[in-house]
Amino acid sequence: MSSERLIEDFNAGKPAALARVVSIVENHREGFEEILSTLHSRTGRAKRIGLTGPPGAGKSTITALLVKNFRDAGLRVGVIAVDPTSPFTGGALLGDRVRMENVALDPGVFIRSMATRGSLGGLAAATRETADVLDAFGFDRLLIETVGVGQSELDVARTADSTVLILVPESGDSIQTLKAGVMEVADIFVVNKADRPGADRLRNDVELMLGLRKGVSFGNVPAHHGVDLKRVNPARVAREAAAAANQTVWTPPVLSAVATKQEGITEIVAALDRHFAYLQQSGTLRERRRERMRERVMDVVERKVSERLWKDPGTRAWLEEQLPSVEGGTSTPFAVADQLLRQSGELVRGEQRT
Amino acid sequence: MSSERLIEDFNAGKPAALARVVSIVENHREGFEEILSTLHSRTGRAKRIGLTGPPGAGKSTITALLVKNFRDAGLRVGVIAVDPTSPFTGGALLGDRVRMENVALDPGVFIRSMATRGSLGGLAAATRETADVLDAFGFDRLLIETVGVGQSELDVARTADSTVLILVPESGDSIQTLKAGVMEVADIFVVNKADRPGADRLRNDVELMLGLRKGVSFGNVPAHHGVDLKRVNPARVAREAAAAANQTVWTPPVLSAVATKQEGITEIVAALDRHFAYLQQSGTLRERRRERMRERVMDVVERKVSERLWKDPGTRAWLEEQLPSVEGGTSTPFAVADQLLRQSGELVRGEQRT
Numbered sequence: 001m002s003s004e005r006l007i008e009d010f011n012a013g014k015p016a017a018l019a020r021v022v023s024i025v026e027n028h029r030e031g032f033e034e035i036l037s038t039l040h041s042r043t044g045r046a047k048r049i050g051l052t053g054p055p056g057a058g059k060s061t062i063t064a065l066l067v068k069n070f071r072d073a074g075l076r077v078g079v080i081a082v083d084p085t086s087p088f089t090g091g092a093l094l095g096d097r098v099r100m101e102n103v104a105l106d107p108g109v110f111i112r113s114m115a116t117r118g119s120l121g122g123l124a125a126a127t128r129e130t131a132d133v134l135d136a137f138g139f140d141r142l143l144i145e146t147v148g149v150g151q152s153e154l155d156v157a158r159t160a161d162s163t164v165l166i167l168v169p170e171s172g173d174s175i176q177t178l179k180a181g182v183m184e185v186a187d188i189f190v191v192n193k194a195d196r197p198g199a200d201r202l203r204n205d206v207e208l209m210l211g212l213r214k215g216v217s218f219g220n221v222p223a224h225h226g227v228d229l230k231r232v233n234p235a236r237v238a239r240e241a242a243a244a245a246n247q248t249v250w251t252p253p254v255l256s257a258v259a260t261k262q263e264g265i266t267e268i269v270a271a272l273d274r275h276f277a278y279l280q281q282s283g284t285l286r287e288r289r290r291e292r293m294r295e296r297v298m299d300v301v302e303r304k305v306s307e308r309l310w311k312d313p314g315t316r317a318w319l320e321e322q323l324p325s326v327e328g329g330t331s332t333p334f335a336v337a338d339q340l341l342r343q344s345g346e347l348v349r350g351e352q353r354t
Numbered sequence: 355m356s357s358e359r360l361i362e363d364f365n366a367g368k369p370a371a372l373a374r375v376v377s378i379v380e381n382h383r384e385g386f387e388e389i390l391s392t393l394h395s396r397t398g399r400a401k402r403i404g405l406t407g408p409p410g411a412g413k414s415t416i417t418a419l420l421v422k423n424f425r426d427a428g429l430r431v432g433v434i435a436v437d438p439t440s441p442f443t444g445g446a447l448l449g450d451r452v453r454m455e456n457v458a459l460d461p462g463v464f465i466r467s468m469a470t471r472g473s474l475g476g477l478a479a480a481t482r483e484t485a486d487v488l489d490a491f492g493f494d495r496l497l498i499e500t501v502g503v504g505q506s507e508l509d510v511a512r513t514a515d516s517t518v519l520i521l522v523p524e525s526g527d528s529i530q531t532l533k534a535g536v537m538e539v540a541d542i543f544v545v546n547k548a549d550r551p552g553a554d555r556l557r558n559d560v561e562l563m564l565g566l567r568k569g570v571s572f573g574n575v576p577a578h579h580g581v582d583l584k585r586v587n588p589a590r591v592a593r594e595a596a597a598a599a600n601q602t603v604w605t606p607p608v609l610s611a612v613a614t615k616q617e618g619i620t621e622i623v624a625a626l627d628r629h630f631a632y633l634q635q636s637g638t639l640r641e642r643r644r645e646r647m648r649e650r651v652m653d654v655v656e657r658k659v660s661e662r663l664w665k666d667p668g669t670r671a672w673l674e675e676q677l678p679s680v681e682g683g684t685s686t687p688f689a690v691a692d693q694l695l696r697q698s699g700e701l702v703r704g705e706q707r708t
Contacts, residue, residue, distance in 0.1 A: 036686070040680075304695060327643070336651050345702060345703045348695055
């Protein structure tokens with residue numbers, strides 16, 4: 001099928017064309033840049049929602065319920081699962097609490113797993129590109145599910161307009177498994193399995209950490225769940241600075257949910273709506289999307305440089321010749337890198353080596 | 355302190371100089387490339403051991419016991435903790451089963467946490483550099499502890515000479531939380547908490563997955579722990595190919611341990627010794643270290659390009675000017691990236707823009 005015909009079918013909303021385009025883009029097959037360039041002007045309409053949290057927090061169940069909620073409201077939903085533990089990744093289902101099959105058969109829903117992606121190309125960059133494709137296809141909401149543990153996964157969470165952090169009371173340690181910085185990235189906190197012991201304490205801990213509780217001296221509060229409450233909280237400091245400057249301020253809500261009983265989902269949807277309204281009114285949406293665009297360009301630049309350098313047989317051969325002296329200690333990685341770059345200006349510019 | 359004096363103190367084995375150098379290198383402070391270049395010829399002596407596995411598998415306890423074992427043998431040990439759940443990261447201790455304080459006060463042990471590192475610069479690249487510093491300082495063993503969940507964390511595991519994957523029976527789901535590819539990276543498997551129910555089944559599952567059990571038709575074996583046993587196993591295929599070519603073959607052992615009772619540690623040490631002997635005899639060590647050196651150079655090249663481009667005020671200003679047209683849809687990230695590279699040859703070469 002020609003590239004023009006594929007784009008035509010894509011623009012006409014044909015599901016097969018969508019699957020084909022996503023696959024070409026994900027695997028960086030011949031022509032993926034042209035396709036993304038063609039689709040580019042159609043992006044920017046979808047609201048991108050990140051869902052993150054430790055393994056076992058119930059992210060997938062909440063994602064499935066959000067899909068159902070959005071579908072009931074007539075919205076089309078794309079799901080990008082970056083969490084290897086997610087049932088959406090197509091592996092074994094962790095449970096049948098939610099009927100994933102119904103979701104999977106609905107033409108208004110598209111699910112894509114990126115969990116088994118190799119290490120070539122950044123996960124965050126790949127997620128942004130797949131999200132752009134789904135956005136251009138016309139999905140109204142994009143749900144990006146990622147386990148909040150690794151660094152790449154935190155970078156993925158940063159690609160969303162709104163980020164929901166899902167926590168559970170039973171595993172106090174689980175907060176420790178989160179990458180430092182995840183707490184600061186979250187716009188909405190959800191304490192899932194809120195009917196279990198320890199839920200109130202977890203809520204308190206999170207609120208304390210956010211600086212939402214008044215009249216508490218941080219100096220006297222012991223660290224729960226490994227979270228050092230005495231540490232200055234960047235989110236709180238930013239909020240206070242914004243308030244002092246008379247700007248609109250977003251205070252992250254700490255919601256409760258029991259996803260297995262479908263409780264608390266409409267509250268999450270309402271909080272997402274409030275957050276999106278805040279993003280628009282405060283100008284934060286424009287800032288976040290500009291930042292995303294900046295990172296898009298920088299990703300592409302860095303990827304092009306890597307490809308142009310490492311796919312060039314002459315450069316690879318030259319590098320191999322240098323390795324023995326680096327190993328022997330008569331040269332260093334830095335000296336070789338400097339020389340490689342001095343002689344590769346044309347390659348980086350995209351020209352043939354003369 | 356001058357850079358020469360610092361290197362002098364470092365070479366003389368002064369702990370304060372080591373801490374200073376690690377800090378300069380980690381934060382890429384002024385002069386870090388010169389320092390790494392100077393130390394480069396002193397690297398290559400330490401054996402680098404990666405320890406990975408899901409949260410709660412007991413990686414830190416086993417790491418601490420390995421430290422004690424190596425210390426008893428008169429060896430000096432460096433620990434690099436990339437796992438945010440690790441007690442070595444300096445956060446809250448998960449338990450006092452092992453007296454971490456003793457380890458921390460021993461001058462023959464150096465512990466460095468990289469868990470709170472930001473996203474600038476790859477985690478794997480940063481780990482390789484810190485490991486080089488510890489190697490040059492004269493540590494005999496480097497233990498690199500990382501949670502086997504995220505993509506960056508898997509890349510870290512790949513930087514070691516030998517990789518130990520630690521699993522526990524109670525959380526069958528935990529294998530699912532591992533990044534695809536972790537199983538293939540492991541040289542030694544350890545079933546920790548082997549006195550608990552399910553340990554035998556986990557051992558069987560791992561051995562089946564490795565293709566170690568004979569007389570079993572894979573087609574009849576159900577998937578346990580979400581692991582699809584029917585999938586062709588790359589490690590097994592590689593082993594069989596190597597055996598057919600009369601090469602030395604490494605069969606990953608599946609060991610048992612009860613770390614809290616200090617059981618199984620000497621067996622892990624023995625397996626590490628056997629694996630290192632195999633690495634040397636088979637030529638795999640040379641290959642792995644060459645691959646590490648190649649990646650070191652490629653890391654440095656890519657980092658230099660990024661720094662030269664993004665720290666240049668002219669380039670940043672030009673990029674900002676392009677963003678509105680990218681957002682408006684009249685240009686694309688690819689067109690801007692191409693133009694940026696066409697006009698940045700001198701910068702990438704390390705020259706001043708004319």
